[in-house]
Amino acid sequence: QVQLVEFGGRLVEPGSSLRLSCTTSGLTFSDHTMGWFRQAPGKEREFVATISGSGDSNYHATPIKGRFAATRDNAKSTVFLQMNYLRPEDTAVYYCAASDSRYIEIRSEEYHYWGQGTQVTVSS
Numbered sequence: 001q002v003q004l005v006e007f008g009g010r011l012v013e014p015g016s017s018l019r020l021s022c023t024t025s026g027l028t029f030s031d032h033t034m035g036w037f038r039q040a041p042g043k044e045r046e047f048v049a050t051i052s053g054s055g056d057s058n059y060h061a062t063p064i065k066g067r068f069a070a071t072r073d074n075a076k077s078t079v080f081l082q083m084n085y086l087r088p089e090d091t092a093v094y095y096c097a098a099s100d101s102r103y104i105e106i107r108s109e110e111y112h113y114w115g116q117g118t119q120v121t122v123s124s
Helices: none
Strands: 003-007 018-025 034-039 046-051 058-060 068-073 078-083 092-099 111-114 118-122
Touching: 003 092, 018 034, 018 092, 018 118, 034 068, 034 078, 046 068, 046 078, 058 068, 078 092
Parallel strands: none
Antiparallel strands: 003 018, 018 078, 034 046, 034 092, 046 058, 068 078, 092 111, 092 118
16 A cells, blocks of 8 residues: 655744655655645645656756755655745645656646645744
8 A cells, every 4th residue: 555644844934944754655666756746725736846766857846946855765765845945825735746657747647646745834
């Protein structure tokens, strides 16, 4: 059984940093591209970042480019999202997801396994 569990979301002030983790089980982790998505209240889920199975390739959405970075530790079957210079508009539930592809994917339809999400709130 495939499981993805996110950790690290909490309330932070604008300008702060936060690192989300997503641990997985039931997968041959390095065979799967991993992605991060987020959903803000009243909005549709949106793509944040993706990283290939090997970790050699990644892509980040424009609104967070230069502030967020997705990395992975294949030995620990874990993917991370480092978030710096957080803004109130980054407030959302953040989800990690696994694709059956080894290559970067930005469409949510390409992801077959999802975590339950972790809440990130940026507010003063």
